Amino acid sequence: MSNNKKVVSEITAMDEDFAQWYTDIVKKAELVDYSSVKGCMILRPYGYGIWENIQKVLDEQFKETGHENVYMPMFIPESLLQKEKDHVEGFAPEVAWVTHGGSEPLAEKLCVRPTSETLFCEHYAKTIQSYNDLPKLYNQWCSVVRWEKTTRPFLRTTEFLWQEGHTAHATAEESKAETIQMLNIYAEFCKDYLAIPVVKGQKTEKEKFAGAEATYTIESLMHDGKALQTGTSHNFADNFAKAFDITYTDKTGKEQHVHQSSWGMTTRLIGAVIMVHGDDSGLVLPPRIAPTQVVIVPVAQHKEGVLEKAAELQAEIKKYARVKTDASDKRPGWKYSEYEMKGVPIRLEVGPKDIEKGQVALVRRDTREKIFVPMEELATRIPQLLDEVHEGLYAKALAHREESTHVARNFDELKQIAEEKPGFIKAMWCGELECEEKLKEELTITSRCMPFEQEELASDCVCCGKPAKTMVYWGKAY
Amino acid sequence: MSNNKKVVSEITAMDEDFAQWYTDIVKKAELVDYSSVKGCMILRPYGYGIWENIQKVLDEQFKETGHENVYMPMFIPESLLQKEKDHVEGFAPEVAWVTHGGSEPLAEKLCVRPTSETLFCEHYAKTIQSYNDLPKLYNQWCSVVRWEKTTRPFLRTTEFLWQEGHTAHATAEESKAETIQMLNIYAEFCKDYLAIPVVKGQKTEKEKFAGAEATYTIESLMHDGKALQTGTSHNFADNFAKAFDITYTDKTGKEQHVHQSSWGMTTRLIGAVIMVHGDDSGLVLPPRIAPTQVVIVPVAQHKEGVLEKAAELQAEIKKYARVKTDASDKRPGWKYSEYEMKGVPIRLEVGPKDIEKGQVALVRRDTREKIFVPMEELATRIPQLLDEVHEGLYAKALAHREESTHVARNFDELKQIAEEKPGFIKAMWCGELECEEKLKEELTITSRCMPFEQEELASDCVCCGKPAKTMVYWGKAY
Numbered sequence: 015m016s017n018n019k020k021v022v023s024e025i026t027a028m029d030e031d032f033a034q035w036y037t038d039i040v041k042k043a044e045l046v047d048y049s050s051v052k053g054c055m056i057l058r059p060y061g062y063g064i065w066e067n068i069q070k071v072l073d074e075q076f077k078e079t080g081h082e083n084v085y086m087p088m089f090i091p092e093s094l095l096q097k098e099k100d101h102v103e104g105f106a107p108e109v110a111w112v113t114h115g116g117s118e119p120l121a122e123k124l125c126v127r128p129t130s131e132t133l134f135c136e137h138y139a140k141t142i143q144s145y146n147d148l149p150k151l152y153n154q155w156c157s158v159v160r161w162e163k164t165t166r167p168f169l170r171t172t173e174f175l176w177q178e179g180h181t182a183h184a185t186a187e188e189s190k191a192e193t194i195q196m197l198n199i200y201a202e203f204c205k206d207y208l209a210i211p212v213v214k215g216q217k218t219e220k221e222k223f224a225g226a227e228a229t230y231t232i233e234s235l236m237h238d239g240k241a242l243q244t245g246t247s248h249n250f251a252d253n254f255a256k257a258f259d260i261t262y263t264d265k266t267g268k269e270q271h272v273h274q275s276s277w278g279m280t281t282r283l284i285g286a287v288i289m290v291h292g293d294d295s296g297l298v299l300p301p302r303i304a305p306t307q308v309v310i311v312p313v314a315q316h317k318e319g320v321l322e323k324a325a326e327l328q329a330e331i332k333k334y335a336r337v338k339t340d341a342s343d344k345r346p347g348w349k350y351s352e353y354e355m356k357g358v359p360i361r362l363e364v365g366p367k368d369i370e371k372g373q374v375a376l377v378r379r380d381t382r383e384k385i386f387v388p389m390e391e392l393a394t395r396i397p398q399l400l401d402e403v404h405e406g407l408y409a410k411a412l413a414h415r416e417e418s419t420h421v422a423r424n425f426d427e428l429k430q431i432a433e434e435k436p437g438f439i440k441a442m443w444c445g446e447l448e449c450e451e452k453l454k455e456e457l458t459i460t461s462r463c464m465p466f467e468q469e470e471l472a473s474d475c476v477c478c479g480k481p482a483k484t485m486v487y488w489g490k491a492y
Numbered sequence: 493m494s495n496n497k498k499v500v501s502e503i504t505a506m507d508e509d510f511a512q513w514y515t516d517i518v519k520k521a522e523l524v525d526y527s528s529v530k531g532c533m534i535l536r537p538y539g540y541g542i543w544e545n546i547q548k549v550l551d552e553q554f555k556e557t558g559h560e561n562v563y564m565p566m567f568i569p570e571s572l573l574q575k576e577k578d579h580v581e582g583f584a585p586e587v588a589w590v591t592h593g594g595s596e597p598l599a600e601k602l603c604v605r606p607t608s609e610t611l612f613c614e615h616y617a618k619t620i621q622s623y624n625d626l627p628k629l630y631n632q633w634c635s636v637v638r639w640e641k642t643t644r645p646f647l648r649t650t651e652f653l654w655q656e657g658h659t660a661h662a663t664a665e666e667s668k669a670e671t672i673q674m675l676n677i678y679a680e681f682c683k684d685y686l687a688i689p690v691v692k693g694q695k696t697e698k699e700k701f702a703g704a705e706a707t708y709t710i711e712s713l714m715h716d717g718k719a720l721q722t723g724t725s726h727n728f729a730d731n732f733a734k735a736f737d738i739t740y741t742d743k744t745g746k747e748q749h750v751h752q753s754s755w756g757m758t759t760r761l762i763g764a765v766i767m768v769h770g771d772d773s774g775l776v777l778p779p780r781i782a783p784t785q786v787v788i789v790p791v792a793q794h795k796e797g798v799l800e801k802a803a804e805l806q807a808e809i810k811k812y813a814r815v816k817t818d819a820s821d822k823r824p825g826w827k828y829s830e831y832e833m834k835g836v837p838i839r840l841e842v843g844p845k846d847i848e849k850g851q852v853a854l855v856r857r858d859t860r861e862k863i864f865v866p867m868e869e870l871a872t873r874i875p876q877l878l879d880e881v882h883e884g885l886y887a888k889a890l891a892h893r894e895e896s897t898h899v900a901r902n903f904d905e906l907k908q909i910a911e912e913k914p915g916f917i918k919a920m921w922c923g924e925l926e927c928e929e930k931l932k933e934e935l936t937i938t939s940r941c942m943p944f945e946q947e948e949l950a951s952d953c954v955c956c957g958k959p960a961k962t963m964v965y966w967g968k969a970y
Contacts, residue, residue: 047615050572051602054565056615059630062562084540087532087651088566088604088635089588094528107594110567112604114589115639115650124529126566126590126604137525137534146820152537157566157634161593172593173565342624 025355027294032238033166039288040167043297043356053165053172057281060356063305064284065175069155071207071303072177072279075199081151081179086133088156089124094132098257101131104224108160110172126159131225131250131276134180135258142182142272144263149192150182168285169242169492176280182260182272186251189273190228193249196277197230200245208283209300209407210234210290211415212244213438213487215463220450223276227251233462233487235415236289239436241462241489244286247277285492290411291380297357298380300407301400308396309358310339311349313365323369327362327389335396354379359403360396380406423472424479428488432457438489442482444475452477453488462487503833505772510716511644517766518645521775521834531643531650535759538834541783542762543653547633549685549781550655550757553677559629559657564611566634567602572610576735579609582702586639588650604637609703609728609754612658613736620660620750622741627670628660646763647720647970654758660738660750664729667751668706671727674755675708678723686761687778687885688712688768689893690722691916691965693941698928701754705729711940711965713893714767717914719940719967722764725755763970768889769858775835776858778885779878786874787836788817789827791843801847805840805867813874832857837881838874858884901950902957906966910935916967920960922953930955931966940965 025038040046045061057065073083089112096102109125127133138150159173168174179196183189197214204210212232222229226248234244255261255271264270291298301307308331312324324339331337340349346363353361363375374392377384380403387395418437422428431439439459443449453459464484475482503516518524523539535543551561567590574580587603605611616628637651646652657674661667675692682688690710700707704726712722733739733749742748769776779785786809790802802817809815818827824841831839841853852870855862858881865873896915900906909917917937921927931937942962953960 047618049565049611050569050614051565051567054567056565056611057563059560059562063560065563066561082537082541083544084537085535085543085635085653087527087529087534088637089529089532089651091528109594110590110602111592112588113591116585116587124588133527133534136528140525157563159566173567175563 025294025296028237028292035292035294036285036288037167039292039297039355045284045297046167051172053162055167055171057175060305061284064287064299064303065281067303067305068207068279068283069177072199072203073155075203076153076177076179079151079195079199081153081181084152084154085156086127086130086137086154088127090127090130090132091122091124093122094136095125097132097135098225098254101225101254105129105160108162110159110161127156128158128160129276129278130154130156130158130178131180131254132258134276135254135260135274138182138272138274139258139260142260142262145184145265148182148184148262148272149188151179151192152181153177153179166285168281168288174281176278179275179277181275182255183274184262184264184270184272186273189251189275190249193228193230193247193275193277196275197232197245197247200247200277200279201232203279204232204234204244204283204286205408207300207302208287208290209404209411210244210286211408211412213463213465214467215465215487217246217463218450218461218486220447221461223248225250225253227253231463233438233489234286234290235418235438235489236286236492237292237414238289239418239490241438241487241491242282242286242289243462243491244283245277245279248275250274250276291407292357295351296355298407299357299359301359301403304357304359305336306338306353306356306358307335307400308337308360308362309349309353310337310362310364311346311353312339312341313346313363313368315341317366319369320364320366324364327364327374327392331362331392331396334393335400360399378403380410421471422476424474425476428453428476429457432459432488432490436490438462438487440469440471440485440487441476442470442472442474443484443486444478444480445483446475446478446480449475449477458490459488460491462489462491503772503774506715506770513770513772514763514766515645517770517775517833523762523775524645529650531640533645533649535653538783539762542765542777542781543759545781545783546685546761547655550677550681551633553681554631554655554657557629557673557677559631559659562630562632563634564605564608564615564632566605568605568608568610569600569602571600572614573603575610575613576703576732579703579732583607583638588637588639605634606636606638607754607756608632608634608636608656609658609732610736612754613732613738613752616660616750616752617736617738620738620740623662623743626660626662626740626750627666629657629670630659631655631657644763646759646766652759654756657753657755659753660733661752662740662742662748662750664751667729667753668727671706671708671725671753671755674753675710675723675725678725678755678757679710681757682710682712682722682761683886685778685780686765686768687882687889688722688764689886689890691941691943692945693943693965695724695941696928696939696964698925699939701726703728703731705731709941711916711967712764712768713896713916713967714764714970715770715892716767717896717968719916719965719969720760720764720767721940721969722761723755723757726753728752728754769885770835773829774833776885777835777837779837779881782835782837783814784816784831784834784836785813785878786815786838786840787827787831788815788840788842789824789831790817790819791824791841791846793819795844797847798842798844802842805842805852805870809840809870809874812871813878838877856881858888899949900954902952903954906931906954907935910937910966914968916940916965918947918949918963918965919954920948920950920952921962921964922956922958923961924953924956924958927953927955936968937966938969940967940969
């Protein structure tokens with residue numbers, strides 16, 4: 015670790031006020047701006063750049079697994095939204111309604127899509143005839159709207175960007191396999207690109223998606239010990255197919271209902287990145303989704319040859335990393351703070367002395383470690399260092415989650431942990447809604463998921479003491 | 493030209509009913525489907541795949557010229573839309589209004605963006621302080637909504653996908669240069685990727701964008717002789733800056749208004765591709781934006797070794813072209829029709845005899861020319877052939893435009909051409925709105941643009957006979 019002087023940041027300290035710290039980063043790192051539309055955010059170039067990198071990777075993975083992109087209308091007629099009973103009950107209270115086109119009132123009001131199951135179902139009902147048409151593996155990238163009362167950038171906004179996959183299959187087994195496959199892709203993406211460890215599991219009946227037979231989820235733990243639902247994947251079985259009459263003729267000539275899934279991840283992922291990796295100097299970006307992976311800061315740039323060398327290095331590094339140079343006339347200390355705030359993984363400093371020695375200084379954003387590297391080794395060392403940063407971030411996040419995951423065997427333990435120790439709580443549950451509601455009301459914790467990796471921590475429900483059916487991750491959540 | 497039997501297509505002939513021919517292609521090539529939302533279309537995988545290819549190229553070109561992507565909210569409060577007088581007059585009659593969120597009426601109604609100048613202006617007013625913050629070169633990919641009375645897939649829909657660039661500059665010269673630069677990028681894109689020749693020029697006062705100082709346009713000619721506005725680029729000068737109070741401090745410390753531009757291209761481009769290149773067998777796609785560039789159709793595929801060879805070829809061709817194999821149990825003739833309908837540029841046929849001879853047959857979609865190529869030459873021959881198809885399509889479209897461009901020197905000539913010869917009409921104009929309106933009313937032709945490449949065809953206005961100021965391209969337009 016170097017003795018590099020830590021530049022004092024202008025943001026609230028995490029431990030002082032986590033919510034304010036979050037808001038400060040979001041603004042000062044220039045990720046978003048507020049607009050005059052309540053609850054909607056502007057994604058500025060730096061914030062949108064992160065989303066573009068996320069999109070690129072996910073989109074490739076969707077395509078590799080046979081999915082195709084489409085685009086559905088943003089409006090849903092009221093009558094279409096109402097076709098599936100649970101679905102409309104879940105979403106109608108929080109949709110935006112278009113009632114006028116130009117100066118004319120509409121004959122039927124339209125909601126701005128909160129999610130597009132109903133549109134995909136209508137399309138599938140028209141286009142699927144025989145087993146030859148299956149599976150349909152569609153995805154779309156778009157924005158959706160949910161009329162939220164209280165909003166926070168990335169975490170809960172009236173409009174947000176996401177992808178929503180919608181698939182139709184011949185059998186129940188296939189739709190379940192698809193649902194699980196996509197959850198696994200999400201989990202691996204979080205690990206391999208966002209450096210965020212997740213718990214995979216199933217939502218309880220209470221927490222599942224409106225209209226689904228089963229909802230699977232990945233849950234991650236933020237720095238403040240609160241949980242974040244990071245991605246979900248829903249198995250609809252034939253629920254929607256029955257409501258929308260989506261059938262196909264099987265190989266024996268028999269009419270069958272299709273089985274469906276849907277799955278989505280959103281710009282909320284950027285909120286997760288901030289709250290898992292950030293520190294008191296600002297954002298800390300996992301290298302694989304960072305818009306800029308290396309920022310070159312020339313030192314004593316007025317001296318002969320410095321800017322030329324910086325340009326030369328940039329041209330070279332561009333071949334293997336996303337790099338930019340800040341040759342503005344701000345003082346180096348200012349620049350250091352700025353790129354720390356923006357969480358750029360590696361800062362490269364190059365000045366007259368470095369040039370003389372044929373070396374540069376590389377400073378890691380996450381550990382602030384500074385190393386001197388001969389210029390000719392950069393092509394090996396930078397990619398390596400980016401991987402090391404990624405691994406380091408993941409290991410740190412995993413250690414934090416492990417330290418913050420507690421086991422409760424009875425109600426007293428549960429109560430004490432819920433009140434005193436932020437984090438996940440693993441505890442057994444009888445499966446009854448009553449207990450879930452009691453825990454929410456008395457301890458303000460909710461069931462995050464019934465993890466795929468079950469443990470038998472005790473034989474009785476942590477709440478009612480009756481025989482337990484499942485281990486559940488509980489927690490306070492965003 | 494081979495003697496390949498032409499499979500009869502199931503679409504209306506172009507000459508019989510061009511509009512129906514267009515609608516047939518759009519449906520049968522599986523580009524779009526209609527939804528239950530009036531005027532909105534569903535972009536199916538094949539249609540969206542074309543858009544993705546268009547996006548990819550344009551996005552790269554925007555980034556190479558220094559532009560960054562952002563995302564603005566889809567809603568605009570009524571009061572914000574009203575800030576620029578001409579702009580609100582132009583757009584308010586055709587916007588969709590959100591009046592309720594959940595079950596609550598909104599305090600202020602919100603329109604769904606018909607275009608986002610007002611949102612960008614609001615953001616720029618907040619984030620631009622000094623000359624150091626300029627230029628701002630932003631773009632966004634999104635959908636917009638305009639409440640249209642009559643709609644046609646791609647050409648005019650209530651909701652459509654587009655990109656909208658919005659920039660802010662220190663000087664009038666810079667915003668004009670940006671506006672022209674983007675128009676040139678659009679024109680080159682049409683030529684190099686869509687194989688569509690365009691006329692570059694300026695819109696008249698009557699036809700310019702609501703709130704712009706000048707609108708530049710690229711106009712292309714469809715197969716039926718109607719014109720299509722294919723992309724536009726607007727120079728706002730400081731019109732919006734004054735309405736939204738967007739100022740910066742210049743190097744001398746003086747407060748100045750910024751100068752702005754905006755520019756956009758839409759899914760309408762796909763409509764242009766259909767109407768410029770399509771024929772009576774269906775779509776003809778320019779190779780560089782075709783989702784599939786080569787389709788492999790195995791012949792006598794039940795015979796030993798055929799499907800294996802097809803798979804081998806696919807693995808090889810994948811390295812340099814977008815390729816798929818249709819190994820379904822449909823008859824080859826069916827497959828030929830299907831991929832002709834979908835406009836796949838090259839069909840590769842491979843059967844037992846070809847394998848014996850170490851060759852395959854390549855059939856061009858545009859000319860139906862069939863050539864036999866030794867397998868070991870495919871890696872050279874396919875990319876070459878794709879380029880030849882592109883060049884061929886462009887040359888054909890250019891020839892058609894030239895044949896269909898007529899000169900009128902006086903009103904009688906103009907009248908005769910307008911009534912008898914579909915296409916562009918070049919004629920001189922005095923610059924008065926009155927003449928423009930008269931031509932629209934009496935001959936149903938509108939001014940397409942005042943081309944950058946001016947010619948002095950006559951000294952007097954084709955309509956009123958007064959001294960002419962400009963040569964104009966006139967035409968019937970989509």
